[in-house]
Amino acid sequence: xxxxxxxxxxxxxxxxxxxxxxxxxxxxxxxxxxxxxxxxxxxxxxxxxxxxxxxxxxxxxxxxxxxxxxxxxxxxxxxxxxxxxxxxxxxxxxxxxxxxxxxxxxxxxxxxxxxxxxxxxxxxxxxxxxxxxxxxxxxxxxxxxxxxxxxxxxxxxxxxxxxxxxxxxxxxxxxxxxxxxxxxxxxxxxxxxxxxxxxxxxxxxxxxxxxxxxxxxxxxxxxxxxxxxxxxxxxxxxxxxxxxxxxxxxx
Numbered sequence: 001x002x003x004x005x006x007x008x009x010x011x012x013x014x015x016x017x018x019x020x021x022x023x024x025x026x027x028x029x030x031x032x033x034x035x036x037x038x039x040x041x042x043x044x045x046x047x048x049x050x051x052x053x054x055x056x057x058x059x060x061x062x063x064x065x066x067x068x069x070x071x072x073x074x075x076x077x078x079x080x081x082x083x084x085x086x087x088x089x090x091x092x093x094x095x096x097x098x099x100x101x102x103x104x105x106x107x108x109x110x111x112x113x114x115x116x117x118x119x120x121x122x123x124x125x126x127x128x129x130x131x132x133x134x135x136x137x138x139x140x141x142x143x144x145x146x147x148x149x150x151x152x153x154x155x156x157x158x159x160x161x162x163x164x165x166x167x168x169x170x171x172x173x174x175x176x177x178x179x180x181x182x183x184x185x186x187x188x189x190x191x192x193x194x195x196x197x198x199x200x201x202x203x204x205x206x207x208x209x210x211x212x213x214x215x216x217x218x219x220x221x222x223x224x225x226x227x228x229x230x231x232x233x234x235x236x237x238x239x240x241x242x243x244x245x246x247x248x249x250x251x
Contacts, residue, residue, distance in 0.1 A: 003156070003188040004031040004054065009063030010213075011049055022213035023049045027063070029207065029216065031190070036182060038191045038199035041209030041217075042249060047192045048160055050214070054190065055083055055158050067156055075155060079107040082154035082187070086161040088145040090133040096120065096144050097129040103151040112151075119147040122181055139163075139170045139177075146181065157182075157189040164194065175201050176230065183227060196245045200238060201228055208248045218248055 011024040023046040031037050039047045052058040054065060056072035067075050075081050090099045097116060104111040120129055123143040133141050142162055149157060162178075163171045175198055182189060182202075193199050199206045200222055208217045220241070224232055232238055 003033040003035070003068055004029075004190075005064075005066045006030075006050075006054070007064045009050070009053060009060045009065060011046065011053060011058065012061045024053075025213040025215050027214070027216060029219075031188060033068075033188055034186045036189045036191070036202060036204045038193055038203035038206045039209060040193060040196060040199050040206060040245065040249065041214060042211045043194070044212050045209045046212060046214030047209060050209075051158050051160050051190060051192050054156070055081055079103065079152045080155045082149035082152070082157045084142070084145045084149045084157075084159050084162045086164040088133070088141040090141060090144055090148070092133050095130045095132055096125055096136070099133075099144060100148050100151055103148060107152060109152070115151060115153075119150055122150075122184060123147045124177065137170070138166050139174050142166070142174060143177065146178070150181075150185065150187075155188065157185075157187045159189065159191045161192055161194065163198070171195075171198070172230065172233075178202060179226070179228060196242050196249070197233060197238075200224075200241055200245070201233060206245060208245065211251070220245065 006027055006029040009024060009027045012020045012022050014020050027050060039050065041047050049058060053060050054072055056076040065072055100116045100119060101111045120126055123146060125140060125143055128136065128140065146162065163174045166174060179202055191202060203222055206220045206222060209215065210217045223237065
């Protein structure tokens with residue numbers, strides 16, 4: 001069963017009265033319930049724009065997006081979309097615990113202390129509940145941001161380059177951690193990334209977009225079972241798939 005249906009979606013931005021730029025053109029894509037999909041493509045191809053459309057942060061110029069039969073706007077209004085960006089956006093004056101309480105306050109719901117404790121454990125931040133963002137490493141801040149995106153038990157998790165600002169070693173560690181978190185929830189997930197190896201390691205399918213205007217060039221099923229360890233990245237098959245995706249990105 002498809003959780004997300006993207007049908008003939010295009011997006012144009014007006015720069016001024018005389019000029020428009022086409023960011024996306026005729027994107028059609030079905031994503032199954034519980035599937036982890038990664039979107040890759042050259043810089044400026046519209047990857048983040050597509051994520052923003054699914055998150056109801058932008059409106060499509062044409063086409064239609066539904067999530068479990070509902071519009072993105074409907075799910076956003078019900079606080080059923082979990083979103084984490086490259087910038088963690090934690091409030092610096094609040095503790096980890098207080099940052100995780102924010103979604104409940106914004107949604108006018110009673111703060112679920114049990115849920116907050118469960119998520120702090122899930123992302124490995126037990127003993128850091130009272131820490132403020134400046135007291136955490138970059139990876140820990142991103143773990144807190146992902147935990148916050150899961151607080152209200154969303155139907156969909158949207159990740160826009162969540163580890164893009166981290167160093168290579170920390171990023172690889174966070175890939176393994178994100179996989180662990182996802183395996184616990186099996187939440188339908190869309191990841192935007194510039195990293196080919198990150199896309200292969202994390203996703204069930206990798207969607208390759210062309211340069212602007214972004215169109216789907218190819219959809220590739222990732223053949224590796226789960227859970228995937230660091231040794232998966234050292235296999236010949238992994239590197240062959242990396243080469244294939246890199247060639248597609250190079251056109």
